[in-house]
Amino acid sequence: MNGVRMDGKLGARVPRYHRIAEALRERIGSGQLAAGARLDNQRKLARSFGVTLMTLRQALELLERDHLITRRHGLGTFVAAPSIDYDILQLRRFAGDLSGKGEHVATRLLGTRFATADRRVAVALRLSPNARVLGLERLRLVDGHPMSLQRSFLPSPIGDEVVRADLALTPLHQVLEFKLGVVITHARETVSAVRLGRREARDLGCRAGEPAFESERVSFNATGAPIVFDRVFIPGDRFRITRELHYEGASA
Amino acid sequence: MNGVRMDGKLGARVPRYHRIAEALRERIGSGQLAAGARLDNQRKLARSFGVTLMTLRQALELLERDHLITRRHGLGTFVAAPSIDYDILQLRRFAGDLSGKGEHVATRLLGTRFATADRRVAVALRLSPNARVLGLERLRLVDGHPMSLQRSFLPSPIGDEVVRADLALTPLHQVLEFKLGVVITHARETVSAVRLGRREARDLGCRAGEPAFESERVSFNATGAPIVFDRVFIPGDRFRITRELHYEGASA
């Protein structure tokens, strides 16, 4: 009875929070809200749409899932940078798969230490922000030349065990599997093009600002629990991604 | 608040709904809840976890996002078949690179002109150096914002036909297929990280020197003859490659 019947047309039957999301989507699409801009705070938005905070948050949920906005605790809600993810399943050869190409591949362990997770790491590993994680820094060398810089992060319970192993000798996945019984079954990797920072450049032996690939990978075990977060930098002049595409059914 | 680990800042602060999701995840992972089984109804579950319906639903939200459960209005909440998400990903076609993601994709033709092939183009298309090719320059817009700059080169016999079509309206592959009977069946693509040049940057509306992906693609017809050479620039802040990896046999 509480006047939910009052939506003009009965056929519409679209939840409020969908309509609110739609309205915001519009504002973003039209440029009225530019990329990077901060939205009004949630309470204000809720008031302006005449709904509860909870309802408004459901709308934001939808937008976040579509990567249209980013919410940052304590800071605000922002229009996301217009970047687009898409799955490339045909991708065959890639970063880690350098072996089997004849070159001699070596790994140098630069350091291990416990630290608090940064935002991306925490999210990827489903930890609370500032949770303690073990960080590993490794340099991959191909024929003696630095090829990629890899930073790995493990949740501290796992890290506690891992740090006791001799990572200079044993590959990380072997330590996980044989010492901890953790088997990585799948992973999700995201690659973007970035500018090398000073530190990364130094370790890789090139100049800061050089273009590079940055790959972020989350590895999961069979139950879907995230085990490792990897961030790899590869200077653009040292690496290429090659893939074969096949257009079977239709279209090109 | 059973904070086992963590020091100083105490980390155990995990929201109820995360813990509930975790508990359910466990029941599913352990087989206590088999695939296809129906869970208790939401109100009952909420009571059994000692939380509100809203809170319980947040937990289910998490699980649904991971494809661990399916909710069906009027029917109930079910443990999902364990392979669903992979199947869906496998079925996704490569499509027109970006379409099918909800965004509005448009193409603007910047220009067409005949020129002599540069070395890379000539090699890729198996032409003699300095052979004449048709060059097309196109800007891809996603939701009105420039996304990528694409330069395509076609051997001049094909180019002669193509240039007569209205490329501003008809996708290139359609022109090839329906006007020339040429069907692209596969392609080879190489992606590298580069710095944007001045011209590219201008067309894409960003600063020269910005890191970007450069993709070079050769497309072939069924007989293996190279038909098109594409070079695409995509600013690094606008694009990401994402892929799923599956480690069937072993190793990470």
Next chain:
DNA sequence: CCGGAAGAGAGTTCTAGAACACTGAGGTTC
């Protein structure tokens, strides 16, 4: 100059319902 304390602003989690909407089953009517 450094480091901690305090506070403002913003997002997050949770409560205790109430009303609504979808599905399938069983009965009723034609």
Next chain:
DNA sequence: GAACCTCAGTGTTCTAGAACTCTCTTCCGG
């Protein structure tokens, strides 16, 4: 028998807060 009705069971949307956490800035004391 087919079409319709009704109802129980279940998921969905929404309210009106209250309490909590996180981030950043500013200010104060050493």
